[in-house]
Amino acid sequence: DTEVxxxxxxLVMGMTNKKSLKCEQHMGHRAMYWYKxxxxxxxxxxxxxxxxxLSINESVPSRFSPECPNxxxxxxxxxxxxPEDSALYLCASSPTTSGTHNEQFFGPGTRLTVL
Amino acid sequence: xxxxxxxxxxxxxxxxxxxTLDCTYDTSDPSYxxxxxxxxxxxxxxxxxxxxxxxxxxxxxxxxSLNFQKARKSANLVISASQLxxxxxxFCAMRVTNTGNQxxxxxxxxxxxxx
Numbered sequence: 001d002t003e004v005x006x007x008x009x010x011l012v013m014g015m016t017n018k019k020s021l022k023c024e025q026h027m028g029h030r031a032m033y034w035y036k037x038x039x040x041x042x043x044x045x046x047x048x049x050x051x052x053x054l055s056i057n058e059s060v061p062s063r064f065s066p067e068c069p070n071x072x073x074x075x076x077x078x079x080x081x082x083p084e085d086s087a088l089y090l091c092a093s094s095p096t097t098s099g100t101h102n103e104q105f106f107g108p109g110t111r112l113t114v115l
Numbered sequence: 116x117x118x119x120x121x122x123x124x125x126x127x128x129x130x131x132x133x134x135t136l137d138c139t140y141d142t143s144d145p146s147y148x149x150x151x152x153x154x155x156x157x158x159x160x161x162x163x164x165x166x167x168x169x170x171x172x173x174x175x176x177x178x179x180s181l182n183f184q185k186a187r188k189s190a191n192l193v194i195s196a197s198q199l200x201x202x203x204x205x206f207c208a209m210r211v212t213n214t215g216n217q218x219x220x221x222x223x224x225x226x227x228x229x230x
Contacts, residue, residue, distance in 0.1 A: 040204075040223070040225075041222070041223075042206055042220035042221065042222055042223055043160070043206075043220055045217060045218065048217075056217070088158050090158075090160060092160070099212075101148050101165060101167055102148070102210065103150055103162045103165055104160075104162070104218060105162065106152075106159055106160035106161075106162075107159070108157065108158055108159040109158040109159065111158070
């Protein structure tokens with residue numbers, strides 16, 4: 001299984017809602033990532049988990065809260081988002097975070113719209 | 116500082132022709148990896164090809180080849196025999212050992228294949 005899955009594919013939420021994005025991989029990868037991508041822009045790194053521990057937080061606002069329940073799952077909890085948070089949220093995984101030949105495998109993304 | 120530059124916002128190519136997408140990078144670290152990803156309109160980032168800084172030969176994967184010129188710090192992607200399905204956004208990315216193996220993405224090139 002060489003697939004990263006993400007649910008839901010689309011999400012529309014109000015600024016007062018609480019929702020979660022889910023990501024799953026069964027490749028035995030020990031590093032997982034959340035990216036935010038605006039239209040026609042490159043992905044921006046948000047968080048990195050290495051061996052289920054948060055290793056990088058790119059100064060992301062606290063309204064985004066990541067969680068890694070186990071080595072296969074990665075969640076992103078959303079609360080009190082702003083319209084400018086509307087974007088494609090991509091999850092990725094890689095075997096580890098060390099070594100340069102560690103391509104990241106991306107999921108299909110969740111298209112988030114905040115009203 | 117690490118930097119990836121893609122100077123072609125948009126490119127057009129005739130079906131069955133070859134096309135070169137430019138990528139230059141900047142890093143002072145001798146150990147790094149260079150990646151190319153394809154992102155169709157559906158959103159998923161698809162890994163295409165990898166080149167390590169110590170690799171002696173240019174990487175090839177099917178119709179994709181990487182023209183790696185280390186002294187010029189360039190890693191151009193060559194797509195041979197273009198197909199309509201190659202129409203997508205293409206991102207060059209770099210991973211550097213001494214910066215926690217973060218991915219640095221270029222701004223992307225939008226490729227359109229004309230029938």
